[in-house]
Amino acid sequence: MSKVKVIYTGSSGKSYDLKVKGRLRIRTANFHNYEWAMDTTKQQYGVTVDRFRREAVTYSATLLFEGSYEENKELLESLHADFERDIINGTPGTLTWGDYSIGTFVYSSSTAPDSVWTKNDVKFYCPYPFWTKELMINIFPFTPTIRETDKKFPYQYPYSYAGMQERRVFLETNHYAESDFKIVAYGPFSALNVNINGDIKHVDYEASAGEYMVIDSRQKGRLKGEAYLVKGDGTRVNVFDYRAPECRLFKKVPPGRLTIDYSRQHGIDLTVFLERSEPIWTSSS
Amino acid sequence: MDIILIDSTLHEIGILISDIDIEVGESGTLNNFQLSGIPRGFLESIGAAGFYVEGTELGGMFEFQEGSTNSETVTVKGWTWRGLLTQRIIMPPPNEDYRIVTGDANAILGTLLTSVLGGFFYVPETTSGCSVASYQFPLYCNVLSGITGMLAEHGYRPGIHADKVGAGEPISVTVEAVPAHQISGTANEDSPYVVKVTDNRMGINHLVCMGKGELRERQRVDLFVGENGSVSQIQYYTGFQERTAYYDYSSAESAEELVKHGTERLKELASSQKVEVSAGSMGDAEVGDKVRASIGGEVIITPITRKIVKISQGQETVEYKTKDEQ
Numbered sequence: 292m293s294k295v296k297v298i299y300t301g302s303s304g305k306s307y308d309l310k311v312k313g314r315l316r317i318r319t320a321n322f323h324n325y326e327w328a329m330d331t332t333k334q335q336y337g338v339t340v341d342r343f344r345r346e347a348v349t350y351s352a353t354l355l356f357e358g359s360y361e362e363n364k365e366l367l368e369s370l371h372a373d374f375e376r377d378i379i380n381g382t383p384g385t386l387t388w389g390d391y392s393i394g395t396f397v398y399s400s401s402t403a404p405d406s407v408w409t410k411n412d413v414k415f416y417c418p419y420p421f422w423t424k425e426l427m428i429n430i431f432p433f434t435p436t437i438r439e440t441d442k443k444f445p446y447q448y449p450y451s452y453a454g455m456q457e458r459r460v461f462l463e464t465n466h467y468a469e470s471d472f473k474i475v476a477y478g479p480f481s482a483l484n485v486n487i488n489g490d491i492k493h494v495d496y497e498a499s500a501g502e503y504m505v506i507d508s509r510q511k512g513r514l515k516g517e518a519y520l521v522k523g524d525g526t527r528v529n530v531f532d533y534r535a536p537e538c539r540l541f542k543k544v545p546p547g548r549l550t551i552d553y554s555r556q557h558g559i560d561l562t563v564f565l566e567r568s569e570p571i572w573t574s575s576s
Numbered sequence: 577m578d579i580i581l582i583d584s585t586l587h588e589i590g591i592l593i594s595d596i597d598i599e600v601g602e603s604g605t606l607n608n609f610q611l612s613g614i615p616r617g618f619l620e621s622i623g624a625a626g627f628y629v630e631g632t633e634l635g636g637m638f639e640f641q642e643g644s645t646n647s648e649t650v651t652v653k654g655w656t657w658r659g660l661l662t663q664r665i666i667m668p669p670p671n672e673d674y675r676i677v678t679g680d681a682n683a684i685l686g687t688l689l690t691s692v693l694g695g696f697f698y699v700p701e702t703t704s705g706c707s708v709a710s711y712q713f714p715l716y717c718n719v720l721s722g723i724t725g726m727l728a729e730h731g732y733r734p735g736i737h738a739d740k741v742g743a744g745e746p747i748s749v750t751v752e753a754v755p756a757h758q759i760s761g762t763a764n765e766d767s768p769y770v771v772k773v774t775d776n777r778m779g780i781n782h783l784v785c786m787g788k789g790e791l792r793e794r795q796r797v798d799l800f801v802g803e804n805g806s807v808s809q810i811q812y813y814t815g816f817q818e819r820t821a822y823y824d825y826s827s828a829e830s831a832e833e834l835v836k837h838g839t840e841r842l843k844e845l846a847s848s849q850k851v852e853v854s855a856g857s858m859g860d861a862e863v864g865d866k867v868r869a870s871i872g873g874e875v876i877i878t879p880i881t882r883k884i885v886k887i888s889q890g891q892e893t894v895e896y897k898t899k900d901e902q
Binding site: 531 | 578589591592593594614618630631740741742743889891
């Protein structure tokens with residue numbers, strides 16, 4: 292655990308490194324602790340499992356402010372102010388372990404000042420009980436050299452001009468479950484049409500230069516996903532209605548290797564959100 | 577199953593995450609939906625006026641909302657697309673006693689639905705394969721009841737589904753004649769249906785109905801259950817099989833009224849066979865399709881009269897009710 296970074300970031304945006312020797316350290320924590328709940332139907336012998344589900348999770352941790360209370364007073368009070376700001380505003384802060392993060396409210400705190408260190412027992416309440424790692428790829432548009440012979444094609448050639456460049460891009464997620472994703476597609480384009488492992492995300496809406504379109508499959512309040520265009524002046528236009536019929540815009544991407552295929556006439560950023568019940572143990576952890 | 581929100585012009589807004597309870601069925605059922613736990617003002621804030629589930633008949637417009645001052649959430653209700661068909665009466669043409677129709681079922685539906693809700697429903701111009709000859713609608717029946725009865729006579733049912741026609745286009749709600757399918761009572765890996773059959777032979781088959789009058793002068797009708805479950809005044813079950821009960825209806829105005837009410841009562845008391853069907857989220861049988869099940873070697877085929885779809889905490893369930901089971 293010595294090298295992995297552990298950070299709390301309040302909803303204010305202010306971050307606190309919880310592994311700074313001689314200043315603030317996380318002494319004990321149980322972040323690698325999870326439990327699934329089951330809905331079952333009783334049988335003569337045991338049960339059949341109808342489904343597994345997860346409840347919100349709570350982690351206990353002990354923070355140590357090294358030095359006297361007076362020396363750490365400012366840091367401690369700032370940290371606790373961020374804890375409370377999250378709660379009062381109902382906006383979670385973020386707990387980060389290595390590459391993984393989870394939304395959290397610190398809803399319990401008990402502080403014991405001392406002349407050598409100040410011990411602070413806290414509890415992290417995480418309503419959505421999964422740790423998420425963001426895996427991002429930037430895909431740039433082709434800049435093809437157009438030859439005279441290429442202009443003779445009566446229709447658009449599917450694999451770039453003269454087939455000289457591979458249109459598809461591959462992304463290995465090394466993950467075992469379907470994942471949420473976010474596509475940011477930069478204009479200009481007449482319509483968005485991105486194929487990820489055979490699943491087409493098609494929005495028949497034009498984006499001009501300086502505009503970008505976002506397809507984000509993650510839950511936003513009571514809505515499952517968002518699809519919108521951000522105009523040059525920053526205003527948003529909901530483009531969900533412009534999806535192609537039967538196109539499941541927010542269907543998660545499959546596990547494993549992703550093949551991303553589109554015209555490559557414009558750039559896109561693809562972020563995949565890999566979720567786990569616990570942050571991955573890395574070799575440096 | 578995605579609950580897709582639509583605005584008042586039937587354009588899509590987004591996908592709602594909510595518990596939902598939808599019931600669709602024949603004319604006598606509720607044919608409505610209920611979305612619960614919706615944050616107050618949320619639907620209005622995004623301009624949502626209704627919802628649909630693509631390619632299905634599940635959907636409708638929000639026409640009822642209830643909440644209380646001590647709750648931050650509201651419950652939203654409305655008619656399903658099918659339910660809207662119960663809100664219109666089939667009238668006889670001027671100077672005629674009955675509405676009588678002939679032709680391809682889709683053409684008939686097209687004519688009937690043109691005037692319903694300002695032409696809200698779309699009926700394909702293609703022929704359905706269901707040819708109707710001089711069908712007489714019951715007087716002043718609602719549209720759903722009328723077309724369900726007409727199609728059932730030919731082994732068809734109303735196929736109702738809402739679809740996205742094109743990007744940026746409003747959704748379209750289609751009503752068309754489709755053949756009624758039959759689902760089997762055999763549960764296996766390929767069948768999402770669990771069929772429960774009940775064979776109740778403990779019922780009454782002879783009802784002594786007593787009407788107006790005193791003592792031996794009292795009006796009396798004996799009603800009997802026949803072999804096929806029909807009720808008549810001819811006895812079928814005798815000896816050990818005869819089970820008798822008494823029905824007191826002293827306010828009957830006539831013998832006909834006594835027979836009518838006695839028949840209803842005897843059907844309630846008679847032996848019955850019941851078929852219940854449940855399915856997970858895969859259940860795609862529709863109202864008007866038929867369930868085939870066997871009880872002790874006897875095969876029962878009964879139509880689905882109600883379909884109840886629920887999403888609760890992300891879990892989808894589908895339950896079916898068949899004829900004579902409520």
